Every structure is written in structure tokens, then in C-alpha cells.
Amino acid sequence: MMSQEQNDLITRIGPDAPAGKLMRKYWQPAALVDELEGDRPIVPVRLLGENFVLFRDEQGRYGLVDRDCPHRGADLAFGRLENGGLRCSFHGWLFDVEGNCLETPAEPENSNLCKNIKQRAYPVVEKSGILWAYLGGDEPPAFPELDCFVAPGTHTFAFKGLINCNWLQALEVGIDPAHASFLHRFFEDEDTSESYGKQFRAASADSDLPMTKILREYDRPIINVERTEYGLRLIALRQIDDERTHVRVTNQLFPHGFVIPMSAEMTITQWHVPVDDENCYWYAIFTSYNEPVDKKKMREQRLQLYELPLYTSRRNKTNDYGFDPHEQSTSTYTGMGLDINVHDQWAVESMGAIQDRTREHLGTSDKAIVQYRRLLRQEIEKAVNGGKPLLFLDEANARSIQGPATMDGIGPTRGWEIYWMEVDVKRRRSAPWAAPVPEEIALKLPHM
Incomplete structure (x- = not known):
């Protein structure tokens, strides 16, 4: 168990909160x-407890930029794109996109007011179908x-979905193999x-065993x-018999991501x-190592559950996530349909807006989860004290983080310790794009 103070430390992400300083x-x-x-390429964005407007100008x-106009606080999300800005x-x-005030048309022609106005603006870059913002100020x-950043656009697909709970409990379900x-x-099946x-x-790699069968029949993994x-x-191990073991390798990507095999x-x-x-x-990038991603099919699949423009789930608290007691007794363990995003959403939202740990x-x-929370506390302290936390990289060290390797196979x-690395390297070597082999794995498999 942890104290309320400890729980607040690792969950709260406002501008003045310790975890908020880390996230920024x-x-x-x-x-x-x-x-x-x-x-109309203008969307309101609420991120890390603050309100912004994201837009694409005529160029x-x-x-x-901050959502409230610095003049009288009106909502810039309802603004107009014209004359090189919002x-x-x-x-x-x-x-403009840098927050510079270009015009204050109601002021006298000789007014210098515009030169003294600056709206807070933040860097934005496009990567693999996602627009990324940096709120840190430095x-x-x-x-x-x-891999998701190295692969060509033809081999990636991005999507997202809204979850009504704190980010930490949503993340922790992804690092819970059991x-x-x-x-x-x-x-x-x-x-x-x-x-x-x-x-x-x-089916799991190197077998014809469906993952549904493996998860159902081997429910005590060694982690x-x-x-x-x-x-x-x-690394989660589910032993099938004396000769075969199901191996699943996933990764927690600091601070709030994970990389898993699909x-x-x-x-x-x-x-x-x-x-x-x-x-x-949740924002996800799906990365393919062989054929280009069928983006149309992937998008249509996900839009069956998620509703635009906010990417909210059609199955949610208001309709009990589609719960069907007959289905629960005959078809699925939860009785909430076949989409595992609904299962995860119910699990984490049922804990409350912020889980009481x-x-x-x-x-x-x-x-x-224990090790991640320990790591999170350690890196929060580092960020609060002005240090560079884990995975805060400069250009010289960016290539030191590659991959990371994932796999799901029998x-x-x-010998499973070498097997999973061989599977991952073989997939990378045969990819039509230059999928890098992480250095630590390359050193252990010089023959590949």
C-alpha cells in the first residue's frame, strides 16, 4: 500500500505538480x-491540465498556442485562419504559429500595442501521423x-481513444502481463x-496456436x-509442455508509453x-515489418468503437460498456464484446477517476508495476531537482535508443532466452525498410 501523498505524487500532472514537471x-x-x-484545421487541445489551440496556417x-486570447480572454478555438495566422x-x-501578435486592428494606426503582445506558443512537430507538442519551455x-519513427509512412498507422481516468492506471494495465x-x-477461438x-x-509465431487459446489455458505466467x-x-513465459514455452516480450517506454507485439x-x-x-x-502507432499497413481497414475497424470528433468510446459507463450476462456465461470472460479496448477501458475506469492506491x-x-512506480518516483525527483530524466535525449544520443524488441511466439x-531475440532480428532483417537491430541484441547474436 501507499499513502495518499505518495499516490498524489505519481498521478497529478498540473504545471506545478512534481509529475507535471516530469511530463513537461x-x-x-x-x-x-x-x-x-x-x-478548418483548428482544434482545441487539453493537455497536461492546460488548454491550447492547435492549428495549421496557410503555409x-x-x-x-494558449487557448485564451491575451486581449480579453476570448476563445481562440473559434478563431479564423487568415493573413498568416489565427x-x-x-x-x-x-x-502566428510562434505566438507573435501580427495585428490589433481596432487600435489606432500608429499604435505600438501589437509589438508588446506575445501569446504563449509551443513547438509542434509531425511524426508518424501524430502532432507532438513540447510544453517544457526549454x-x-x-x-x-x-521503430514507429523509423518506418516509412506506408508502414505505420496512428489512432487514439479517450479514457475517463488518470493516465497512470491506464498505463499500468499495459505493463501487467497477467x-x-x-x-x-x-x-x-x-x-x-x-x-x-x-x-x-x-496465431503465436512459430506455431498454429491462437493467442486466445494460450491466454485461456495458461493463466499463470512467469514474469x-x-x-x-x-x-x-x-518477458512473460507460459510453459506449454516440457519442450515448448510461449514467450511474450513487451516494453515500458518511459515515461508513459509501452511497446507490445500485435x-x-x-x-x-x-x-x-x-x-x-x-x-x-491513448495514442498508438501501429508499425508493420512486412507489408504496408491497410490504413483504411485499420481506421474502419476502430471507428466501429470510437466516435469522432473526440474519439470517445461508444461503449462506456453510461451503457455499462455493452455488458451482456449471457455473453459472459457463454462467450467472453467480461461479457463486454470482442474489442479488448473496451475491456481495458472498463477495468481502468472502474477504479475511479484516480485510483486509490x-x-x-x-x-x-x-x-x-512495482518497479515502474519506483522508477517513476526516482525520475520525478530528478526532474524536480533540475536533472535530465530517463529518455531525455540530445541529438548525439538519440540513436542509442532503437527498437525496442518485441515478440510473441512459441x-x-x-533456450527461450536466445529464441525471442532471434525471432525479432529475423523480422527486422527481412523488413523492406531499414529496421534497426538494437545494439544490445546485435552483440548477443553476432551470427545474425
């Missing part, structure tokens, strides 16, 4: 590129050489050839957790981005 050391997903592709440049609809004050870090055997349990774009539905230079590596040919890199203390978005009792299967019970 990193680029944060602010919106999907798709959200600004319409006729194609992206800008993120114009407030109240009195016509005009701001020089932003470099992006690590993750829950999948229960929360995502299906009583029947589907045709794995129809699994494209679906989590936990494909190994290792510290890495990007966060944590998790299938033998695709990974998911996902961040749980605080909207405020009680809401978050003073009442929880952790077990040995929660070892990744390997040898004796």
Missing part, C-alpha cells in the same frame, strides 16, 4: 494529423530511434487468418522484469497522455 520534459502527442485535415505550418473572432487580433529533447488471461479471455488489426487474435535504458523490458508482423507503440488528472488519451494489495504478478522451454 518530453514531447507529448497533442492530436492526430488526421484531425487537422478538414476544411502549412503547425502552431500550438485571428480572434472577438476583436480581430492576429497571432530546449526540447530529441526523439529516440523507435491480466490478459482473464480480462481478454475468449471461450472460443476464431479463425486466425481473420485477425488482421485485432489484438490477441492471431521477468529488466531495467533498460528506455524503461523496462517485460501480431507476428506488427507492433503497437502506445502512449497514455494526460488530458488532466482525471482523463487521458492506499487500498490496493499487490502480488508477485505485479512486479512490473519457443523452446530450454
Whole structure:
């Protein structure tokens, strides 16, 4: 258990909160590129407890500025894009992507007021279908050489979804290998050839065993957790028999992301981005190592659940997440349908807006969560004291973080330690794009 003070320390992300200072050391997903592709490329953004407006000007440049106009506080999300910037609809004050005031049209022609006005603005970059913002105020870090950033646009797809709870409990479900055997349990196995774009539905690598069968029948994984230079590596082992063991390798990407296998040919890199203390978005980049991603199919699949423009789930608290007691007794463990995003959403939202960790009792299967919280507290302290936290990279060190490796396969019970690395390297070597082999793995497998 932890105290309320300890819980507040690792969950609250406002500008003056210790964890908020940490989060502002990193680029944060602010919106999907798709959200600004319409006729009016202006969207309100609430991020880390603050309100902004994200827009694309007539030259194609992206800008993120405070949402309230510095004149009289009117809402710039209802502004107009014209004359090289965003114009407030109240009195016509005009701001460019850097926050410079270009015009104050109601003032006298010889007025110098405009020169003294500056709207707070923040750097924005586009990467792999996501617009990233940096709220730190100082020089932003470099992006690590993750697969999702290295792969060409044809081989990535980005999406997001809103969750009505604190970011930390949403993240922690992703670093909990044990829950999948229960929360995502299906009583029947589907045709794995129809699994494209679906989590936990494909066959495990090097076998014809569906993941649904493995999770259902082997529900006591042995979990190994290792510290890495990007966060944590998790290895979950489910022994099938004396000769075969199911190996699943996932990663916690500091501060609020994870990288997991979706299938033998695709990974998911996902961040749980605080909207405020009680809401978050998951942003995911799906990366393919062989064929280009079928973006149309992936988008259509997800829009069956998520509703625009806010990417809210159609299954939520108001309709009991679609809970069906008959389905629960005959088809799925939760009775909440086949989309595991709904299962995860119910689990984390049911804990409350901010989970009360003073009442929880952790077990040995929660070892990744224990280690992550310890790491989080350590890096919060570092950020508060002016240090550079984990994965705050400069350009010279950006390439030191590659991959990271993930896999999901049936390997040898004796020798799984090398097996998972061989599977990952083989996939990278055969990719049509230059998928880097992480140095630590290359050193252990010089023959590959």
C-alpha cells in the first residue's frame, strides 16, 4: 500500500505538480494529423491540465498556442485562419504559429500595442501521423530511434481513444502481463487468418496456436522484469509442455508509453497522455515489418468503437460498456464484446477517476508495476531537482535508443532466452525498410 501523498505524487500532472514537471520534459502527442485535415484545421487541445489551440496556417505550418486570447480572454478555438495566422473572432487580433501578435486592428494606426503582445506558443512537430507538442519551455529533447519513427509512412498507422481516468492506471494495465488471461479471455477461438488489426487474435509465431487459446489455458505466467535504458523490458513465459514455452516480450517506454507485439508482423507503440488528472488519451502507432499497413481497414475497424470528433468510446459507463450476462456465461470472460479496448477501458475506469492506491494489495504478478512506480518516483525527483530524466535525449544520443524488441511466439522451454531475440532480428532483417537491430541484441547474436 501507499499513502495518499505518495499516490498524489505519481498521478497529478498540473504545471506545478512534481509529475507535471516530469511530463513537461518530453514531447507529448497533442492530436492526430488526421484531425487537422478538414476544411478548418483548428482544434482545441487539453493537455497536461492546460488548454491550447492547435492549428495549421496557410503555409502549412503547425502552431500550438494558449487557448485564451491575451486581449480579453476570448476563445481562440473559434478563431479564423487568415493573413498568416489565427485571428480572434472577438476583436480581430492576429497571432502566428510562434505566438507573435501580427495585428490589433481596432487600435489606432500608429499604435505600438501589437509589438508588446506575445501569446504563449509551443513547438509542434509531425511524426508518424501524430502532432507532438513540447510544453517544457526549454530546449526540447530529441526523439529516440523507435521503430514507429523509423518506418516509412506506408508502414505505420496512428489512432487514439479517450479514457475517463488518470493516465497512470491506464498505463499500468499495459505493463501487467497477467491480466490478459482473464480480462481478454475468449471461450472460443476464431479463425486466425481473420485477425488482421485485432489484438490477441492471431496465431503465436512459430506455431498454429491462437493467442486466445494460450491466454485461456495458461493463466499463470512467469514474469521477468529488466531495467533498460528506455524503461523496462517485460518477458512473460507460459510453459506449454516440457519442450515448448510461449514467450511474450513487451516494453515500458518511459515515461508513459509501452511497446507490445500485435501480431507476428506488427507492433503497437502506445502512449497514455494526460488530458488532466482525471482523463487521458491513448495514442498508438501501429508499425508493420512486412507489408504496408491497410490504413483504411485499420481506421474502419476502430471507428466501429470510437466516435469522432473526440474519439470517445461508444461503449462506456453510461451503457455499462455493452455488458451482456449471457455473453459472459457463454462467450467472453467480461461479457463486454470482442474489442479488448473496451475491456481495458472498463477495468481502468472502474477504479475511479484516480485510483486509490492506499487500498490496493499487490502480488508477485505485479512486479512490473512495482518497479515502474519506483522508477517513476526516482525520475520525478530528478526532474524536480533540475536533472535530465530517463529518455531525455540530445541529438548525439538519440540513436542509442532503437527498437525496442518485441515478440510473441512459441519457443523452446530450454533456450527461450536466445529464441525471442532471434525471432525479432529475423523480422527486422527481412523488413523492406531499414529496421534497426538494437545494439544490445546485435552483440548477443553476432551470427545474425
